[in-house]
Amino acid sequence: MKFNLKVWRQKNANTAGKLVDYTIDQINEDMSFLEMVDVLNDNLVRKGEDPIAFDHDCREGICGMCSMYISGRAHGPQHGATTCQLYMRKFKDGDTIYVEPWRARAFPIVKDLVVDRGAFDRIIAAGGFVSANTGQAQDANNLPVNKDDAEKAMDAAACIGCGACVAACKNASAMLFVSAKVSHLALLPQGEPERNRRALAMVAQMDAEGFGNCTNTGACEAECPKEIKLVNIARLNREYANAAFASETQI
Amino acid sequence: MTGSTKNTNYLLGSSIGRKFLMGLTGLFLVTFLLVHCFINAMVFFDGTGALFNEYAHFMGTNIIIRIMEIGLFAGLLAHIIDGLWLWKLNKDARPENYAYSQPNANSKWYSRSMGLLGTLLLIFLILHLVHFWVPSRITGLAESAVPGVHDLYAEMFTVFANPIIVAIYVLAQFSLGFHLLHGFQSAFQSLGLNHTKYNALIKTVGIGYSILIPFIFALMPIVIYLRH
Numbered sequence: 395m396k397f398n399l400k401v402w403r404q405k406n407a408n409t410a411g412k413l414v415d416y417t418i419d420q421i422n423e424d425m426s427f428l429e430m431v432d433v434l435n436d437n438l439v440r441k442g443e444d445p446i447a448f449d450h451d452c453r454e455g456i457c458g459m460c461s462m463y464i465s466g467r468a469h470g471p472q473h474g475a476t477t478c479q480l481y482m483r484k485f486k487d488g489d490t491i492y493v494e495p496w497r498a499r500a501f502p503i504v505k506d507l508v509v510d511r512g513a514f515d516r517i518i519a520a521g522g523f524v525s526a527n528t529g530q531a532q533d534a535n536n537l538p539v540n541k542d543d544a545e546k547a548m549d550a551a552a553c554i555g556c557g558a559c560v561a562a563c564k565n566a567s568a569m570l571f572v573s574a575k576v577s578h579l580a581l582l583p584q585g586e587p588e589r590n591r592r593a594l595a596m597v598a599q600m601d602a603e604g605f606g607n608c609t610n611t612g613a614c615e616a617e618c619p620k621e622i623k624l625v626n627i628a629r630l631n632r633e634y635a636n637a638a639f640a641s642e643t644q645i
Numbered sequence: 646m647t648g649s650t651k652n653t654n655y656l657l658g659s660s661i662g663r664k665f666l667m668g669l670t671g672l673f674l675v676t677f678l679l680v681h682c683f684i685n686a687m688v689f690f691d692g693t694g695a696l697f698n699e700y701a702h703f704m705g706t707n708i709i710i711r712i713m714e715i716g717l718f719a720g721l722l723a724h725i726i727d728g729l730w731l732w733k734l735n736k737d738a739r740p741e742n743y744a745y746s747q748p749n750a751n752s753k754w755y756s757r758s759m760g761l762l763g764t765l766l767l768i769f770l771i772l773h774l775v776h777f778w779v780p781s782r783i784t785g786l787a788e789s790a791v792p793g794v795h796d797l798y799a800e801m802f803t804v805f806a807n808p809i810i811v812a813i814y815v816l817a818q819f820s821l822g823f824h825l826l827h828g829f830q831s832a833f834q835s836l837g838l839n840h841t842k843y844n845a846l847i848k849t850v851g852i853g854y855s856i857l858i859p860f861i862f863a864l865m866p867i868v869i870y871l872r873h
């Protein structure tokens with residue numbers, strides 16, 4: 395297969411970037427999008443040019459590193475998939491494909507397609523954990539959790555922190571990510587002691603990082619590779635209301 | 646962690662708090678529109694306008710309603726200021742836009758255009774207040790056949806003699822309809838009321854409201870224009 399690529403090239407955070415045209419040929423339809431970029435980079439290196447910088451790690455849809463805004467969509471046109479799980483057969487031969495980095499004030503560009511998602515780490519550090527020492531793995535039924543809650547917590551825990559929700563949202567809001575992390579722990583007994591503090595602290599950090607305000611457009615849910623649902627955002631809103639207006643917790 | 650008071654401005658000082666305010670004021674306006682629509686619908690049932698004038702007289706003179714009117718202006722103002730503020734904050738959250746984007750693949754255009762639809766509504770509201778609220782409450786209107794009762798219907802009759810004004814009123818209802826098509830269910834989501842038991846109801850009532858209320862409002866200027 396043959397493609398015309400328009401890739402965002404930017405030296406570093408302080409210089410302006412621009413879209414650069416590349417053409418690439420002899421791409422196998424079963425290559426992943428990242429493998430296609432590997433081939434392109436190989437060509438560039440052979441020509442003595444600077445290869446395109448992009449993030450990746452696991453290449454199996456679990457690490458959340460491979461952030462790319464492809465053909466106007468976060469992680470491209472494949473529903474429920476990261477860039478590493480997007481295959482070239484999803485495109486038509488001869489397609490023109492735009493490749494841009496995540497765009498958000500809170501995700502500054504490091505180089506080309508690489509952005510700094512440290513803001514997510516700082517949100518987690520603000521409260522996305524349980525500080526009680528849990529010791530060794532317990533006997534499975536020691537701590538009874540109702541099946542329904544366990545399922546919901548597990549679904550929320552599937553979030554890989556990829557940032558596609560922020561990238562797709564017109565407001566660059568991180569609500570889906572934060573709501574997944576808050577929901578995951580709020581639904582389980584282990585999360586109970588720090589429940590109020592967590593909701594307040596993580597939301598405060600999210601705001602401080604400069605993410606936008608959620609307006610419920612649903613773009614995040616539609617683009618999330620792990621299919622995290624909007625109900626989590628409603629749950630976060632409830633958790634926040636309870637912590638802010640009903641509990642005595644202050645941060 | 647304990648005892649210290651870093652940020653206690655949970656309403657206006659946080660993104661979620663600002664959305665609570667947005668949802669609360671939005672639903673408050675939704676309630677107001679229902680009453681407003683019901684009262685104005687009296688013009689359909691009485692071609693002389695006497696029935697409408699009677700209801701309008703009650704709304705204009707009843708002390709409880711007059712106090713609520715202050716609340717209404719405050720709520721509307723809070724909604725507008727908070728809305729425009731959110732719009733600005735959200736624009737700032739993405740300083741550089743995508744060169745190529747396909748937002749229709751993941752969301753509805755009207756859900757992304759609440760600020761624009763709201764601004765159109767605001768422009769319409771100013772015009773609307775100048776047409777009816779200002780003469781009724783400030784500059785004064787002529788008496789109707791019933792002594793002591795304003796002839797607000799006559800004012801309507803005059804305003805809607807102009808087909809351009811009629812067209813503006815009808816078009817404004819489209820802004821309202823789309824604003825509510827997203828806003829109605831969005832307000833419940835903002836308030837954390839997204840629940841498997843009630844979602845279908847919220848959705849259905851929201852769609853019904855967003856179509857029916859603007860439709861009835863749009864019918865009023867048309868019907869009155871046709872009575873000339």
Ligand code: HEM
Pocket residue numbers: 608609610664667668669670671672674675678724725727728729731732756759760762763764766767770824825827828829831832833835836
């Ligand atoms: C009678 C008039 C109006 C009604 C019934 C109404 C209703 C609503 C409702 C129910 C919401 C959803 C709240 C939420 O998502 O939590 C909303 C949001 C909003 N409204 Fe209004 N509104 C009206 C007028 C206006 C006006 C005049 C503006 C002017 C600028 C405006 C701007 C906005 C904005 C920016 C949002 C937030 C967008 C979002 O959250 O997606 N609205 N409105």
Ligand code: SF4
Pocket residue numbers: 552553554555556557558559560570571574614617618619620621622
């Ligand atoms: S909620 Fe979904 S899109 Fe957002 S960071 Fe988590 S996995 Fe990625």
Ligand code: FES
Pocket residue numbers: 449450451452453454455456457458459460476477478479
């Ligand atoms: S490289 Fe790990 S999710 Fe794509």
